[in-house]
Amino acid sequence: MQLRADLASTPELVEFRDELRAWLDRHLTEEFKAEPLADPTGSEGEAFECRRAWQRVLHDGGWVGVHWPEEYGGRGATLAEYAVFLVTCGEAGAPEPVNQIGLNMVGPTLIGHGTPAQQALLPEILSAGTIWCQLFSEPEAGSDLGALRTRARRQADGRWVVSGQKVWTSLGPVADLGLLLARTGDAPTGFRGLSCFVVDMHAPGVTVRGLRQMGGQTHFSEVFLDDVVLPADALIGPQDDGWSVATDTLGHERTTAILSRHASTAHAASALLGLAGRAGVRPPDRDRAVSDWIAAQLFRLNGYRGVAAAVRSAGGSGVSPDATASPAAWTQRMQWGLLNRRLFETAALLRGADAMVDDDEPWGTLLLASRGWTIGGGTTEVQRNMLGEKILGLPREPKPPV
Numbered sequence: 442m443q444l445r446a447d448l449a450s451t452p453e454l455v456e457f458r459d460e461l462r463a464w465l466d467r468h469l470t471e472e473f474k475a476e477p478l479a480d481p482t483g484s485e486g487e488a489f490e491c492r493r494a495w496q497r498v499l500h501d502g503g504w505v506g507v508h509w510p511e512e513y514g515g516r517g518a519t520l521a522e523y524a525v526f527l528v529t530c531g532e533a534g535a536p537e538p539v540n541q542i543g544l545n546m547v548g549p550t551l552i553g554h555g556t557p558a559q560q561a562l563l564p565e566i567l568s569a570g571t572i573w574c575q576l577f578s579e580p581e582a583g584s585d586l587g588a589l590r591t592r593a594r595r596q597a598d599g600r601w602v603v604s605g606q607k608v609w610t611s612l613g614p615v616a617d618l619g620l621l622l623a624r625t626g627d628a629p630t631g632f633r634g635l636s637c638f639v640v641d642m643h644a645p646g647v648t649v650r651g652l653r654q655m656g657g658q659t660h661f662s663e664v665f666l667d668d669v670v671l672p673a674d675a676l677i678g679p680q681d682d683g684w685s686v687a688t689d690t691l692g693h694e695r696t697t698a699i700l701s702r703h704a705s706t707a708h709a710a711s712a713l714l715g716l717a718g719r720a721g722v723r724p725p726d727r728d729r730a731v732s733d734w735i736a737a738q739l740f741r742l743n744g745y746r747g748v749a750a751a752v753r754s755a756g757g758s759g760v761s762p763d764a765t766a767s768p769a770a771w772t773q774r775m776q777w778g779l780l781n782r783r784l785f786e787t788a789a790l791l792r793g794a795d796a797m798v799d800d801d802e803p804w805g806t807l808l809l810a811s812r813g814w815t816i817g818g819g820t821t822e823v824q825r826n827m828l829g830e831k832i833l834g835l836p837r838e839p840k841p842p843v
C-alpha cells in the first residue's frame with residue numbers, strides 16, 4: 442500500500458479522516474486545545490486534568506481505543522486509520538488522551554493474554570475511569586529486566602504475596618492499577634520464572650513516592666511493594682512465562698505507542714522553524730533549525746512507511762505488535778527520542794538563556810524532559826543493539842558468563 446504524505450491515500454481513509462475532522466470541529470473546543478509546545482508525557486496539574494476530560498469526550502464520541510477490536514470496546518480501525526486518527530487530532534490541536542499506558546500498552550496486552558475477568562477492566566481504560574502504570578523497571582534492573590528481583594509467592598489459597606521495589610514508574614503518582622512483572626520461579630535471575638500481574642495501586646502495602654525531575658515535574662515515581670496480597674486471578678498469562686506477555690507489552694511501547702508522539706513532534710518542529718525566522722538569528726543556527734525541521738519530516742514519513750509496511754504484512758491490525766515489526770517501525774522509538782532532544786537543544790541555542798526562564802515558551806522545560814525520552818522504553822544504546830541484532834542480523838551481543 443502506498444501512503445501519501447498526508448496518509449489519506451484511499452477513499453476509505455479520506456472518508457475516515459473527514460468524519461473525524463467533522464467530529465473534531467464540533468467537540469474540540471478551545472478549553473481542550475493543547476498548548477502547541479506541551480510535554481506529551483505530563484501527569485500533573487491542570488494539563489493532566491484537561492487531557493483526562495478530553496479522553497472522556499473522545500470516549501463519548503467513540504474515538505478512544507481506535508485501534509482496538511470492536512468486541513473489546515474499540516473502533517476496530519486498521520493501523521492506517523489509527524495513524525490518520527493521530528495525525529488529524531494533532532493537526533486540529535487536540536491533546537493526547539491521558540491514559541497512554543493503558544490505551545497503548547496494557548489494553549492490547551490484556552486483549553492478547555488476559556482472562557475474561559481481566560478483559561472486563563478494558564472499558565475503564567477507554568473511559569479514563571482507571572489510570573494504569575507499568576511496573577517493570579527496578580533500581581538494579583532497567584535495560585536488563587532479567588535481573589529484576591521483585592518476588593511474588595503463591596500462597597496455599599492461591600493468592601499471591603508480592604515484595605520488592607520498582608522505579609521510574611510513569612503516571613505512578615496518579616495510577617489506579619499497575620501491570621507488574623515479578624519473579625515467581627526459583628532462579629534468582631533470568632527471563633524464565635517471571636510472571637505478569639494486575640496490581641491495585643491503592644492496596645495495602647503499596648507505597649508510591651513521586652520522583653522530582655530536573656525540570657521540576659513529578660511524572661514518575663518509586664513504588665514500594667511490601668507484602669502486597671494479590672488475588673489468585675491477578676496473574677496475566679501463564680505462571681513463570683510472563684516474559685512472553687511482557688515482550689508483547691514492550692513491543693507495543695516501541696511501535697504503536699510511538700505513533701501517538703508524531704503530533705507533538707510536528708508541533709515542536711514548526712515552532713522551532715518559527716524561532717529560526719526571528720530577527721537576529723545567526724545563519725548557521727538558522728541552518729541547524731532547518732535541518733532539524735527536515736529531520737522531523739523524515740521521522741513522519743518513516744512512521745508512515747512503518748504503517749504502510751504493517752498494513753501490507755498483517756492486514757493492518759493495530760493491536761498486534763508484530764504488525765509494526767518492520768525496520769521503519771523499529772527505528773521510530775529511537776528516532777523520536779534523539780530527534781526531540783536535538784530540536785530542544787537547537788531551540789535553546791536560538792533562545793539563549795531566555796529558553797530557561799520564559800514560561801510562555803517552555804523550551805527549557807522540554808529540553809530537560811527530552812533527556813529522559815532517550816532512556817524511557819529502552820535506552821538509545823539498547824535500541825541500537827536491538828536494531829543491529831533483529832533488523833541487520835548482526836551477531837548477538839556477548840553476555841557475561843552466569
Ligand SMILES: Cc1cc2nc3c(=O)[nH]c(=O)nc-3n(C[C@H](O)[C@H](O)[C@H](O)COP(=O)(O)OP(=O)(O)OC[C@H]3O[C@@H](n4cnc5c(N)ncnc54)[C@H](O)[C@@H]3O)c2cc1C
Pocket residue numbers: 574575576577578579580581582583584585608609610611612661813814816817818819820821822823826838
Ligand atoms: C521518562 C522515563 C519514563 C519511564 N517510564 C517507565 C515506566 O513507566 N515503567 C517502567 O517500568 N520503567 C520506566 N522507565 C525506566 C526505563 O525503562 C529505564 O530507565 C531504562 O530501561 C534504562 O534502565 P536503567 O535506567 O536501569 O539504566 P541501565 O540499564 O542501568 O543503563 C545504564 C546505561 O548503560 C547502558 N547500557 C545498559 N545495557 C547496555 C547494553 N546491553 N549495551 C549498551 N549499553 C547498555 C544504557 O544505555 C545506559 O546508558 C522510564 C524511564 C524514563 C527515563
